[in-house]
Amino acid sequence: MTGPEWVQFLKDNNTKIHYFGLGFIQIKINDEYRVHVYSKAHCPSTTETPHDHRYDFESTILHGQLIEHTWKESTVGFDFIMTDTDCREGSEPTVNKEVRMTFAKIFIHKKGTTYKRINTTMHSVIGHECITLLKRGPVVRDRALVTTKKGNQSVCPFKSKYTEKQCWDIVEQVFGRMK
Numbered sequence: 001m002t003g004p005e006w007v008q009f010l011k012d013n014n015t016k017i018h019y020f021g022l023g024f025i026q027i028k029i030n031d032e033y034r035v036h037v038y039s040k041a042h043c044p045s046t047t048e049t050p051h052d053h054r055y056d057f058e059s060t061i062l063h064g065q066l067i068e069h070t071w072k073e074s075t076v077g078f079d080f081i082m083t084d085t086d087c088r089e090g091s092e093p094t095v096n097k098e099v100r101m102t103f104a105k106i107f108i109h110k111k112g113t114t115y116k117r118i119n120t121t122m123h124s125v126i127g128h129e130c131i132t133l134l135k136r137g138p139v140v141r142d143r144a145l146v147t148t149k150k151g152n153q154s155v156c157p158f159k160s161k162y163t164e165k166q167c168w169d170i171v172e173q174v175f176g177r178m179k
Contacts (some may be wrong), residue, residue: 005176011168012033019162020159025170027109034134038064038127042170048124049177050080050101051146054087057085058116061109063178064130068115071106071122071147077102080147083102087144094143101147131174 001009010017010027015040020139021024027035036059050071059066077100101122110114117123119140162170 003178004042007042017167025167036132038130050122050124054118054141054144060114061131062131066109067126068107071101072104073100079150084143
């Protein structure tokens, strides 16, 4: 499909589009599939903090590239505050502890590649001009772990609000550059 055909398909077949405050526009197709659109020009944060997920997933890069770091707890490394979330707006954490984290591996995922992660893998991604198709597995945990570098303000993915029109405008621009 061309970029404009993708956009029309997504407009016709989505259940929700919104800015996800970790640096991307999220288009929910259904409970299993999401499209994430990263645009450095429009989304101020394109670097996530280390986190895991409530589900296993696979992600296919449709356009651009995604840099991924996997992380592990360590006795050396960076100081973080680890909390947990149920991924719902307004949720309060029940875990709040200091941890040391260090890089485990760095991956560069390019257009056409698919990578898979299990729910307990701590990772972070950087996407500047990238489109991914994410396939979620079933939810296996009630809460996910999220870290924030000690001394930094934690980022709530639901804090920043873009209108649906603003989100679609960004999506159209990034998909317009898709080859």
